[in-house]
Structure formats: structure tokens, C-alpha cells
Amino acid sequence: MTDLNILLNNVEHPGRYTGGEWGIVEKDTDKIDIRFAFCFPDTYEVGMSHLGMKILYGVLNNRPDTYCERVFAPWVDMEQQMRKHNVPLFSLETKTPLNQFHFVGFTLQYEMSFTNVLNMLDLGNIPLTSKERGESDPIICAGGPCASNPEPLADIVDFFMMGEGEEIIDEVMTVYAQWKKSGQKKIEFYREIAKIDGIYVPMFYDVTYNSDGTIKSIEKNDENAKDTITKRVILDMDNVYYPENSIVPNIDIVHDRIMLEVFRGCTRGCRFCQAGMIYRPVREKSPKRLLETAQKLIENTGYEEMSLTSLSTSDYKGLAETFEGLLQMTKPKHINLSLPSLRIDNFSLSIMEKIKKAGLTFAPEAGTQRLRDVINKNITEEDITSSTYTAFMGGYNGVKLYFMMGLPTETDEDIMGISDLASLVADQYFKVPKESRNKGLTITVSTSCFVPKPHTPFQWEPMDSIEELERKQRILQNSINRRFIKYNWHDADLSYMEAVFARGDRKLNKVLIEAQKSGIKFDGWSEFFSLTKWKEIFEKCGIDPDFYVTRKREYTEILPWGHINAGVSQEFLKRENEKAKKGETTARCGEHCSGCGANTFGGGVCYE
Amino acid sequence: MSKLRVTFKKGENMRYTGHLDVLRTFSRVLRRFDFPLKYSEGFNPHPVMTFILPTGVGVTSDCEIVDVGITDNVNTEEFIKNFNSVSQKDSIVAVSAEITDEPMPTIVKANYVVKILNENKITAEEIKKSIELPEILIEKKSKKQTKEVNLKDFLFDYSVEVINEKEVFLNLTISAGNTSNLKPALFVEGLSKVCENLKPLYVLPHRTRYIFE
Numbered sequence: 001m002t003d004l005n006i007l008l009n010n011v012e013h014p015g016r017y018t019g020g021e022w023g024i025v026e027k028d029t030d031k032i033d034i035r036f037a038f039c040f041p042d043t044y045e046v047g048m049s050h051l052g053m054k055i056l057y058g059v060l061n062n063r064p065d066t067y068c069e070r071v072f073a074p075w076v077d078m079e080q081q082m083r084k085h086n087v088p089l090f091s092l093e094t095k096t097p098l099n100q101f102h103f104v105g106f107t108l109q110y111e112m113s114f115t116n117v118l119n120m121l122d123l124g125n126i127p128l129t130s131k132e133r134g135e136s137d138p139i140i141c142a143g144g145p146c147a148s149n150p151e152p153l154a155d156i157v158d159f160f161m162m163g164e165g166e167e168i169i170d171e172v173m174t175v176y177a178q179w180k181k182s183g184q185k186k187i188e189f190y191r192e193i194a195k196i197d198g199i200y201v202p203m204f205y206d207v208t209y210n211s212d213g214t215i216k217s218i219e220k221n222d223e224n225a226k227d228t229i230t231k232r233v234i235l236d237m238d239n240v241y242y243p244e245n246s247i248v249p250n251i252d253i254v255h256d257r258i259m260l261e262v263f264r265g266c267t268r269g270c271r272f273c274q275a276g277m278i279y280r281p282v283r284e285k286s287p288k289r290l291l292e293t294a295q296k297l298i299e300n301t302g303y304e305e306m307s308l309t310s311l312s313t314s315d316y317k318g319l320a321e322t323f324e325g326l327l328q329m330t331k332p333k334h335i336n337l338s339l340p341s342l343r344i345d346n347f348s349l350s351i352m353e354k355i356k357k358a359g360l361t362f363a364p365e366a367g368t369q370r371l372r373d374v375i376n377k378n379i380t381e382e383d384i385t386s387s388t389y390t391a392f393m394g395g396y397n398g399v400k401l402y403f404m405m406g407l408p409t410e411t412d413e414d415i416m417g418i419s420d421l422a423s424l425v426a427d428q429y430f431k432v433p434k435e436s437r438n439k440g441l442t443i444t445v446s447t448s449c450f451v452p453k454p455h456t457p458f459q460w461e462p463m464d465s466i467e468e469l470e471r472k473q474r475i476l477q478n479s480i481n482r483r484f485i486k487y488n489w490h491d492a493d494l495s496y497m498e499a500v501f502a503r504g505d506r507k508l509n510k511v512l513i514e515a516q517k518s519g520i521k522f523d524g525w526s527e528f529f530s531l532t533k534w535k536e537i538f539e540k541c542g543i544d545p546d547f548y549v550t551r552k553r554e555y556t557e558i559l560p561w562g563h564i565n566a567g568v569s570q571e572f573l574k575r576e577n578e579k580a581k582k583g584e585t586t587a588r589c590g591e592h593c594s595g596c597g598a599n600t601f602g603g604g605v606c607y608e
Numbered sequence: 609m610s611k612l613r614v615t616f617k618k619g620e621n622m623r624y625t626g627h628l629d630v631l632r633t634f635s636r637v638l639r640r641f642d643f644p645l646k647y648s649e650g651f652n653p654h655p656v657m658t659f660i661l662p663t664g665v666g667v668t669s670d671c672e673i674v675d676v677g678i679t680d681n682v683n684t685e686e687f688i689k690n691f692n693s694v695s696q697k698d699s700i701v702a703v704s705a706e707i708t709d710e711p712m713p714t715i716v717k718a719n720y721v722v723k724i725l726n727e728n729k730i731t732a733e734e735i736k737k738s739i740e741l742p743e744i745l746i747e748k749k750s751k752k753q754t755k756e757v758n759l760k761d762f763l764f765d766y767s768v769e770v771i772n773e774k775e776v777f778l779n780l781t782i783s784a785g786n787t788s789n790l791k792p793a794l795f796v797e798g799l800s801k802v803c804e805n806l807k808p809l810y811v812l813p814h815r816t817r818y819i820f821e
Contacts, residue, residue, distance in 0.1 A: 003725065003809075003810070005725070005810040005812060006725065006809045006810050008624060008810070009666070009808075009809070009810040009811060013624075014624035014665070014666075015624040015625050015626075015629070015665070018621065018623070018624055019621075020620075020621030020622075020696065020698065020699065021621075021696060022633075022636075022637075022695070022696040022699070023696075024696075248633070248636060250621065250622055250624075250625040250629060250633060250699070251624075251625060251626075251629050252628075252629060252632075298639075299640065300640065301636065301640070302635075302636030302637060302638070302639035302640040302694075303636065303639075304635070304636070304639070333639065334647050334653050334654075334655075
């Protein structure tokens with residue numbers, strides 16, 4: 001292979017491509033049966049911040065017969081160098097070209113990384129589609145939240161793993177090890193794993209369409225395949241594998257710290273939130289297990305910061321106990337504790353006082369109570385004003401407020417409500433006596449564009465058009481008239497494309513392939529994203545993207561992900577969508593069961 | 609309390625790591641074993657560490673020096689053993705350590721071995737001839753300004769060796785330290801402007817020795 005230094009001397013941030021960090025796993029590749037390339041379809045700095053990769057890297061490397069290595073998407077300057085010098089995409093650990101692995105596995109964290117999946121295959125000299133790949137090519141697999149609608153990648157990925165990966169990936173490797181000895185064709189391996197709960201092999205399903213482009217039928221064509229693929233769930237969070245060491249990068253990454261996962265799922269049931277639906281039921285770790293893990297991670301990594309991770313940390317029942325324990329552990333070693341995802345309605349200033357002051361962020365998501373009830377974001381104006389008042393009393397002088405635009409039933413009044421709410425928060429600041437508040441109030445209002453996601457109550461709803469979203473952004477911009485309130489908004493063009501792939505079907509595979517050919521990549525990075533380029537691709541493929549974005553689906557329509565069970569029933573989602581239209585809220589899990597269907601997994605909050 | 613003066617190598621695994629990240633990595637290694645690391649006072653305590661000279665991205669070294677604040681006595685032999693057992697191999701390698709009250713010595717020069725892979729065949733004579741020119745001019749950027757300098761003013765000694773007709777090993781003694789500092793990569797860049805045949809595919813500087821006042 002070409003001396004990598006030639007490439008590295010000509011790129012920015014060469015430390016992204018060298019490997020050799022503390023905590024990497026090294027194995028003798030001659031004594032390994034299965035070589036797995038774990039691919040994150042974004043930069044090193046983004047991918048290395050991802051907890052799922054740390055976990056699965058550990059799970060796979062715990063197997064003596066398997067060696068899992070990491071691969072990230074090279075930045076465009078590096079890609080240029082690689083193509084110029086004919087260097088294929090390689091793993092960081094052993095610099096092995098991607099096409100020499102048995103498995104190439106992608107984690108799909110956001111739709112806008114799909115083009116990078118294709119580009120990484122191409123850079124690894126691997127044919128893009130299952131059909132083009134031969135017996136000696138790697139097997140391409142994928143998982144992660146975006147796998148819950150796998151169809152836009154159905155021609156590209158050989159099999160998907162639904163839900164949480166710790167157990168299923170191990171089961172697949174065991175089947176592979178046996179299959180490899182048998183000397184049979186790949187198809188036999190796919191047939192064997194199709195029997196495993198949570199495995200989806202797209203080639204075993206045929207999709208037919210109606211003349212209007214909607215789906216007529218999804219039918220399996222192999223007896224080993226399941227009618228419905230149900231996601232996998234880890235029930236025993238205390239005994240499931242969790243890494244006690246972490247790779248400590250040699251360069252700064254996005255989240256450069258210990259991540260301590262507290263629980264999975266969320267009891268809140270916000271109707272727009274895919275994570276809140278597909279990670280059900282809520283399953284917690286015990287404070288005891290968390291403290292043991294934390295101790296090991298502190299000793300093994302030497303990190304100076306630790307962050308608790310979950311979808312809603314203040315809902316954790318053992319928070320007080322865990323927090324006290326962690327504080328005792330971290331304080332003498334000068335380790336900063338951070339607790340993101342603390343909620344506005346039980347925001348605890350006492351906790352905030354004991355840790356390094358981070359920015360204060362609240363996510364009311366909608367400007368009026370009516371709309372907050374529609375989306376089941378159970379926060380009141382009173383919650384917001386009282387907690388911001390307390391925060392301003394406690395010395396805060398800045399707050400960030402996050403909202404969504406384009407929510408179902410939204411009117412211009414709701415948009416103006418965002419500005420009113422920000423103003424109300426400002427009033428709380430001025431209520432605090434001058435001598436006890438910190439000078440220089442800044443309120444930052446940010447709006448994102450609501451993208452309806454599969455497996456949520458809004459999966460049937462149309463998304464606002466780009467024009468409508470931009471009109472709403474202007475309304476809000478014009479209605480904010482206090483100088484200390486700053487307004488940022490998310491690019492509607494990007495959200496539009498996210499919406500295409502979020503609820504896309506198999507017809508989009510050719511769009512992705514065409515996009516890769518024309519050099520589209522890193523869509524999540526605003527410097528590369530261009531809707532104009534995408535529109536050319538759609539035109540070339542004869543596909544109308546509005547079909548996926550702004551069209552309302554009937555309840556009777558067969559959705560592209562209709563054969564995937566992400567844990568909540570369609571009946572529940574319909575019920576929730578109807579309640580949303582009436583502005584009726586749903587109580588959180590633990591208070592009152594809403595019958596979502598996640599109790600079929602037999603554990604978690606449903607049985608507490 | 610005194611401080612612990614550690615001499616360490618910055619190895620191949622850390623070549624493309626910049627100074628701030630070397631600092632961060634060093635402090636993380638110290639946290640992986642029982643070490644009486646001293647923290648600064650104040651709202652945002654950080655480890656008390658002073659590096660003799662930042663080592664930039666792309667440069668490896670045999671001779672880096674850091675003063676580490678300590679709150680308790682340290683057995684230097686055990687320190688080296690403990691440190692290296694929890695530092696990634698070929699990254700930061702502790703070589704020697706001493707407890708001292710002395711201020712950091714002042715660097716005036718540094719010695720580098722710069723490995724260059726040249727696009728074309730080249731001889732040591734060609735390179736020597738160019739280095740012997742009275743002037744090698746190049747734009748030198750600092751935080752405040754960009755000005756044209758004569759690289760020869762920074763050069764004290766050198767030797768050249770060429771292996772396999774394309775691998776150049778340039779041994780340079782050049783200005784280093786706070787008063788006047790030259791990056792070896794800039795020297796090579798300037799040299800390639802006057803030495804027609806020198807077209808580096810890569811430049812890999814390795815710092816071998818500091819020369820003190």
C-alpha cells in the first residue's frame with residue numbers, strides 16, 4: 001500500500017486517519033475467523049462520539065473468533081488524496097482495505113448520512129448493491145435508529161439488525177462462524193440469520209406498487225423470513241455488556257468524555273419523537289451498576305469529564321443516589337460531571353449548583369399550550385417561567401429555547417406564541433432584583449423544521465413545504481422585537497431531504513446510487529448540501545420527492561416500514577394521532593399505561 | 609512542593625497530534641495511575657503542567673520536556689514504569705524524570721532529522737548545493753505578521769544523506785525557542801523553492817535534541 005504519510009501530509013486534521021489511540025483492540029489477524037469493519041458514515045470526530053459504536057466494538061471484540069475494527073468517512077480532502085493515489089478506504093486498527101473484511105457494518109444515526117454509506121462502499125472498492133456483489137465480497141449490514149425504516153437502503157444493505165445490537169450481533173457472528181465452515185453460498189447464511197428475531201433480509205421480501213406510487217403489497221419470498229420483523233430489546237440492563245474502557249482519541253472529538261448510559265427509552269411519549277417511541281419500554285440501570293462502571297471508566301481512560309446519557313436524565317429514579325455517588329468519585333480527581341437532558345419541569349438547581357455551569361437549554365418545542373398538547377409535550381407556561389426565574393436568581397443570564405416549526409395543526413398564532421414565550425422568559429429575568437441578577441441577558445430562540453418520522457403518531461402526516469416553513473420563519477423573525485432575543489433557524493432545504501429518506505421506500509435506492517455517482521456526500525454538513533443538486537437527481541430518476549414529504553397518508557395505506565415492528569403498535573400510533581388532533585394529552589408511562597404495545601417485550605417500566 | 613520534570617518521546621502514533629492534544633493526552637495518562645497531580649486554584653482547576661516548547665502537528669520527538677506540578681513526593685523510577693504501562697505504545701513515552709525546583713532551561717536551538725520522500729531521484733550534492741546558497745528566502749507567518757526571512761539566518765549546522773535515490777534524511781540544527789523559532793517543515797519548503805529537483809511527497813520531522821543557552 002502507498003505510504004499513508006504521502007496522503008496525510010496533504011490533508012487537514014491528519015490525526016483522523018492514523019488510529020493508534022489508547023484503548024484500541026489489537027489482535028493477530030491470522031488467528032481470527034471473522035473480520036468486522038464497523039463503519040460510521042461521518043467523520044472521525046462525530047463517529048468517535050457515538051456510544052453505540054463503543055458498545056458494539058466491545059461486544060464483537062469480546063469474541064475470540066472476531067476482530068472488529070473502526071472505519072469512518074474520510075473528509076473530502078482525504079477522499080481526493082485516496083482516489084488520486086488509489087488507496088482504498090481502510091480500517092484504522094490494521095489499515096486493511098474495506099473489501100477484505102467479512103462484514104462491513106454501518107450504524108445509521110441520521111438519514112443525511114445515507115449518501116456517505118454508499119460513498120464509503122465505493123471508496124472501499126465494494127459494489128454498491130447486493131445484486132452486484134459476489135461471494136467473495138463482504139456482507140453489508142446495518143443497524144441503528146434509521147434502520148427502523150430500512151427501505152431506502154434495501155438494495156444496498158444485505159441485512160439489517162433491528163433494535164438494540166448487543167445480543168443480535170453476537171448471534172449473527174455465531175451463525176456466520178458455522179456457515180463459514182460449511183462452505184455454502186451466501187444465500188444460505190442469509191436464510192439462516194433470517195430466522196433470528198430482529199433480522200431483516202430485504203431480498204427475501206417483494207414489494208409491489210399501485211399506479212399512484214403507493215405500496216400495494218409487501219410479501220416475503222423465502223420461507224425462512226418472518227412476516228413481521230420485531231426489534232430486539234435488552235431487558236436486563238444491569239447484566240448487559242457495557243464497556244469499562246473507551247478508546248481515548250489523540251485529537252479532539254465532538255464528545256470527548258466518559259459516557260455513562262443511565263437508561264434506555266423515555267416515558268414521556270412526545271408524539272413527534274421517534275426515539276421516544278422506538279426505544280420503548282424504559283429500562284433503567286441500577287445506581288450500583290452505574291457507580292461500578294463509572295469507577296472503572298475513570299481509572300481506565302483518565303478522562304477529565306463524564307456525562308450521563310439518556311433521553312431524559314431527570315426521569316431517572318436513581319438520579320439523586322447516583323449523582324451523589326458520582327460526585328464523591330469525581331470531585332477529588334477534578335472530573336467534571338455533566339448532565340444533559342435535564343427537563344424543564346423538574347429542573348433541579350441544586351444539582352446544577354454542584355457541577356460546572358453549563359449552558360441552560362429548554363425545549364418547549366411549541367409556542368402555545370394548545371400546540372404543546374397536540375404534540376404531548378407536557379410542559380406548561382408556568383413550568384417554563386418558574387424554572388427560568390429560579391435559574392436567573394441562581395446567576396444564569398442566558399438561556400436557549402428550542403422549538404419546532406411545521407408541527408401538525410400549527411397556525412401563525414402558534415408561531416407568534418414562540419416569540420411571546422421568549423418574551424415572557426425575558427420578563428422573568430427583569431423580575432429578579434438588579435443586585436441579584438447577572439448582567440447581559442441573552443435569550444436564544446432556535447427553530448428546527450418538524451420532520452414526520454416512521455413509527456411515530458405523526459408518521460401519516462404531511463410535512464410543511466419549504467415555502468411554508470420559510471414563511472413561518474419570517475413571521476417569527478419579524479415578531480421578535482426585543483434586542484436580547486436572538487433567533488436562529490434550521491435550513492428547511494436540509495429538513496426536506498431528511499423527510500424524503502425518513503419515510504422513503506425502495507424506489508429511493510436508485511436515487512441514492514445516482515447521488516453517489518454525482519459526488520453527493522456529507523449532506524449533514526451545510527457546506528456540501530445542495531437541494532438543487534438533489535432535485536436534478538430526482539428528475540433524472542423520474543421521482544417526485546414531494547410524494548414522500550408533503551403528502552398525507554391514509555391509515556389504510558401500506559407504509560414502507562409496515563413489516564417492521566419497532567415496538568409500538570399501529571393501533572396505538574393511530575390513537576395517539578387522533579388524540580393529537582383533538583389536543584388531548586397522554587400520561588407518561590408509570591403514571592398511566594397508554595397501551596402502546598411495548599409491554600410485549602416482557603420487561604422495563606411496564607412491569608414496575 | 610517541587611515539580612516533576614519529565615523527558616518524554618512523542619512517538620509515531622502521536623505524529624499528527626497537535627500541542628494541545630499532546631497536553632491533554634499527557635494529563636489523561638497521569639490520571640490512569642496513582643499520581644499526586646497538582647491542580648491550579650480557581651474556578652476551573654486544571655493540571656499544573658508546563659511544556660518546554662510546543663510540538664506541532666506532523667512532528668515527532670525524542671526530547672520533549674514537561675514540568676508537572678505534584679502534591680506529594682514521587683519515586684521517579686516507579687513513575688516511569690507506571691506512566692508507560694498506561695500510555696499507548698509509541699505515543700507518549702516517558703524516558704526520564706527528576707524532581708526539581710530549577711526553572712525550565714532556555715532553548716536556543718534544536719536538532720532535527722527530517723525524512724523527506726522525494727518525487728524524483730535526487731542526490732545529496734544537489735541538496736547541499738542549494739543549502740550552501742547565501743540566501744534561501746521564504747514568507748514566514750507569525751501570529752502578528754507575515755514577513756520574508758532568510759532561512760540561512762536560522763540554520764547552524766546540517767548534513768544530508770540520500771537513500772534509495774528518493775529518501776532524503778536532512779539533519780538540521782536550527783533556531784528553536786521563544787526568541788527565534790523555525791519549523792523544519794518551513795525550512796524544507798523554502799529549500800524546495802531553490803532546489804529544483806526537490807519535490808517532497810512528504811516531510812516527516814523528528815526532533816532529536818534541544819540545545820540550551
